[in-house]
Amino acid sequence: MRAFNAVGGTPRFFRSGAGAWLTDADGNEYVDLVLSWGPLLLGHAHPEVQAAVQAAVARGTSFGAPTEPEVELAEEITARTPVERVRFVSSGTEATMSAIRLARGFTGRDVVVKFAGCYHGHVDALLASAGSGLATFAVPGTPGVPASSTELTIVLPYHDRAAVTAAFAEHGDRIACLVTEAAPGNMGVIEPEPGFNRFLAETCAAHGALFVSDEVMTGFRAARQGQWGRDGALEGWAPDLMTFGKVMGGGFPAAAFGGRADVMALLAPEGPVYQAGTLSGNPVATTAGLTTLRLATDEVYEHVGAAAQTVKDAASQALDAAGVPHVVSSAGTMFSIFLLDPAELATGAVRDFADASRTDARAYAALFHSMLDQGVYLPPSAYEAWFLSAAHDDRAVQAVVDALPAAARAAARV
Numbered sequence: 001m002r003a004f005n006a007v008g009g010t011p012r013f014f015r016s017g018a019g020a021w022l023t024d025a026d027g028n029e030y031v032d033l034v035l036s037w038g039p040l041l042l043g044h045a046h047p048e049v050q051a052a053v054q055a056a057v058a059r060g061t062s063f064g065a066p067t068e069p070e071v072e073l074a075e076e077i078t079a080r081t082p083v084e085r086v087r088f089v090s091s092g093t094e095a096t097m098s099a100i101r102l103a104r105g106f107t108g109r110d111v112v113v114k115f116a117g118c119y120h121g122h123v124d125a126l127l128a129s130a131g132s133g134l135a136t137f138a139v140p141g142t143p144g145v146p147a148s149s150t151e152l153t154i155v156l157p158y159h160d161r162a163a164v165t166a167a168f169a170e171h172g173d174r175i176a177c178l179v180t181e182a183a184p185g186n187m188g189v190i191e192p193e194p195g196f197n198r199f200l201a202e203t204c205a206a207h208g209a210l211f212v213s214d215e216v217m218t219g220f221r222a223a224r225q226g227q228w229g230r231d232g233a234l235e236g237w238a239p240d241l242m243t244f245g246k247v248m249g250g251g252f253p254a255a256a257f258g259g260r261a262d263v264m265a266l267l268a269p270e271g272p273v274y275q276a277g278t279l280s281g282n283p284v285a286t287t288a289g290l291t292t293l294r295l296a297t298d299e300v301y302e303h304v305g306a307a308a309q310t311v312k313d314a315a316s317q318a319l320d321a322a323g324v325p326h327v328v329s330s331a332g333t334m335f336s337i338f339l340l341d342p343a344e345l346a347t348g349a350v351r352d353f354a355d356a357s358r359t360d361a362r363a364y365a366a367l368f369h370s371m372l373d374q375g376v377y378l379p380p381s382a383y384e385a386w387f388l389s390a391a392h393d394d395r396a397v398q399a400v401v402d403a404l405p406a407a408a409r410a411a412a413r414v
């Protein structure tokens with residue numbers, strides 16, 4: 001994606017970032033709506049995060065041993081989410097990979113269920129495409145992944161309760177876990193329908209499988225308590241395991257998984273399920289994450305939500321004026337804009353990967369390049385979320401709003 005393979009053209013090389021703004025190697029400035037693919041909730045080079053990180057670096061960069069910031073970050077995570085215990089890793093990929101190993105170790109079962117269009121990092125077992133027919137085992141989604149890595153993975157259409165029920169009816173006693181993005185953000189943003197995540201949690205529980213909610217993107221981003229704060233907390237249920245990354249690393253390589261204490265107790269060294277990492281819980285990364293989360297107050301989420309609303313409204317207006325059919329799709333403060341005709345969707349909303357795939361990627365590329373030429377850095381793919389930050393002030397948001405009409409007209413010409 002960073003190579004612009006989805007939109008064409010030459011990727012920008014960036015020299016620096018400050019607040020909402022990026023400066024490329026040629027000295028051009030851009031309002032950044034990518035924010036390193038989500039982590040920078042406070043914007044680039046936040047002074048307090050910078051100061052805390054510099055102080056941490058001065059104390060030494062890695063000890064491979066417990067440190068205070070890692071414990072405090074774990075406490076910050078357990079305070080905002082239903083997880084009882086936390087294990088740190090260095091990437092979202094590792095977090096989901098380890099959560100699945102733990103679910104398999106806990107249940108003594110091997111099969112994993114996921115949804116088409118949900119991305120959980122480049123874990124072999126999850127780089128899977130649906131096989132033929134529902135509730136059948138998957139085939140590798142990329143060369144390099146052996147069929148043996150995906151033959152225990154079932155891929156289902158998102159939001160398809162009947163497919164979930166059928167898969168569990170047929171294979172329930174072999175299913176270790178169902179893993180889903182808490183709100184999909186990797187096929188564009190999709191809001192889970194009310195009760196859908198609860199249905200998944202209940203279905204898993206009924207079959208003795210674990211419900212793994214991947215909040216690598218949504219965690220501490222969609223809302224203060226992540227997507228769980230928008231459904232589980234209100235409805236009174238909790239996932240068995242959750243994965244986190246992006247915002248909780250404050251722009252450094254840090255991620256985590258956590259959940260039920262009885263499940264986490266199976267992890268080595270307390271239990272038999274092996275998991276380890278040289279740089280896990282790294283003091284610089286956990287200091288960045290801890291400082292970021294402590295600064296991420298309710299006001300920050302209100303600000304990010306309001307800025308997102310202004311951009312969404314302006315984009316919709318500009319696209320309407322240019323005659324470009326589209327759907328704005330949000331989950332909390334995250335959103336994306338699908339360039340497709342809502343009349344072609346069963347409910348008018350984008351519900352699954354088949355719906356998302358209708359987006360006009362060529363029109364998006366035209367929109368993207370027009371915005372880029374006008375100094376706005378959008379995600380270089382039609383299937384990514386647009387992100388705002390606490391640093392997106394009126395000047396930055398206005399620059400985006402001002403660029404949208406010409407970009408919408410460029411999309412209309414495709």
Ligand code: PMP
Binds near residue numbers: 096
């Ligand atoms: N899960 C989700 C929901 C993600 O969005 C991502 C990254 N986009 C990952 C896992 C993988 O994280 P990482 O890139 O840090 O390995």
